[in-house]
Amino acid sequence: MKYLDEYRDHRIARALAAKIVQSTTRPWVLMEICGGQTHTIMRYGIDALLPRVIELVHGPGCPVCVTPLETVDKAIALALQPDVILVSYGDMLRVPGSRSDLFRAKAQGADVRIAYSPIEAVKIARSNPDRKIVFLAIGFETTAPANAMAAWQARYQGLTNFSMLVSHVLVPPAIRALMVSQSNRVQGFIAPGHVCTVMGCKEYEDLVRDFHVPIVVGGFEPVDILEAVLMLVRQLEARQLGAEVKLENQYVRSVSYQGNLPAKELIAEVFQIADQKWRGIGSIPRSGLRLREEFAAFDADRIFDLGEITVEEPAECISAEVLQGLKKPPDCPAFGIRCTPENPMGAPMVSAEGACAAYYHYRRHTAAS
Numbered sequence: 001m002k003y004l005d006e007y008r009d010h011r012i013a014r015a016l017a018a019k020i021v022q023s024t025t026r027p028w029v030l031m032e033i034c035g036g037q038t039h040t041i042m043r044y045g046i047d048a049l050l051p052r053v054i055e056l057v058h059g060p061g062c063p064v065c066v067t068p069l070e071t072v073d074k075a076i077a078l079a080l081q082p083d084v085i086l087v088s089y090g091d092m093l094r095v096p097g098s099r100s101d102l103f104r105a106k107a108q109g110a111d112v113r114i115a116y117s118p119i120e121a122v123k124i125a126r127s128n129p130d131r132k133i134v135f136l137a138i139g140f141e142t143t144a145p146a147n148a149m150a151a152w153q154a155r156y157q158g159l160t161n162f163s164m165l166v167s168h169v170l171v172p173p174a175i176r177a178l179m180v181s182q183s184n185r186v187q188g189f190i191a192p193g194h195v196c197t198v199m200g201c202k203e204y205e206d207l208v209r210d211f212h213v214p215i216v217v218g219g220f221e222p223v224d225i226l227e228a229v230l231m232l233v234r235q236l237e238a239r240q241l242g243a244e245v246k247l248e249n250q251y252v253r254s255v256s257y258q259g260n261l262p263a264k265e266l267i268a269e270v271f272q273i274a275d276q277k278w279r280g281i282g283s284i285p286r287s288g289l290r291l292r293e294e295f296a297a298f299d300a301d302r303i304f305d306l307g308e309i310t311v312e313e314p315a316e317c318i319s320a321e322v323l324q325g326l327k328k329p330p331d332c333p334a335f336g337i338r339c340t341p342e343n344p345m346g347a348p349m350v351s352a353e354g355a356c357a358a359y360y361h362y363r364r365h366t367a368a369s
């Protein structure tokens, strides 16, 4: 297949669904990691095409959803400082912190600006030498090269008024944390294709070996998801007969084994691996990135004295269980009643990639529908 239409062709999708039915002999719980994949599943009703015994659960792959409340609160506190311009990707502005969000801070007079690329924040810093520019640098491995380039460019250009509030997360340690959890139900993973476009498939091999769990790197169109599900089901059924599971790459049109080597080198030059708190999940060892010592002059956490911020999630929000595949959004008593995209209680309802927003948007008001 060459064209996007073909990856949305209902005849190809139905043929794959029929193969999945033929291949399935028992229940399997599969997790798609990425919020973009969750939205495709909801939008095209892919779960409804599958045998009822195959359950798709939704993983922690929405960057906005897993950004800690503390980071949102820090961004708001920085934005409210009179000499600061806070620059952020647009979908972070409505994410609720513990008491407010960046939109409300903007309404109170804070200078909050939306950027489509971190390099825009570098340009804002160059044009406003008398202001302090802070870029809210969040995301998975996908956004890490551009964020690394922003810090690299700021140093190259000798900027002294640019910094980044970094909250970067990494997918493989999150899968490891899910697999070692006592409550884990997931038997196979669809790994996120865009992350692997940067990092390659290679780093998922250890997970397959350590946990005997099949992983298929998948794309984002309906045919991609169905083909990835078929590959997982065939592996899981074969495992019952004694076969070894393996890492497979469904998204071959974008993902290579090694990934994008120049991008990986840039990430490694600017960032180092660190423990990271994930909203709703808690701290996961070596699951994040922070700026290296050589880039400390661009680290907002070190430049600004924000003190230690600790906050509690709203008690009613079950996003932690949703992000770990233990519950579905409609299992939450607040879903669609007290929590809506207009009035979100938790990040999975705010973000365009959040599982709660996907269920709400596509009118899935029951977990089984």
Ligand code: SF4
Residues within 6 Å of the ligand: 316, 317, 318, 319, 322, 329, 332, 333, 334, 335, 336, 339, 340, 344, 345, 346, 347, 348, 349, 356
């Ligand atoms: S519906 Fe709202 S309150 Fe419930 S888990 Fe999702 S974000 Fe949290």
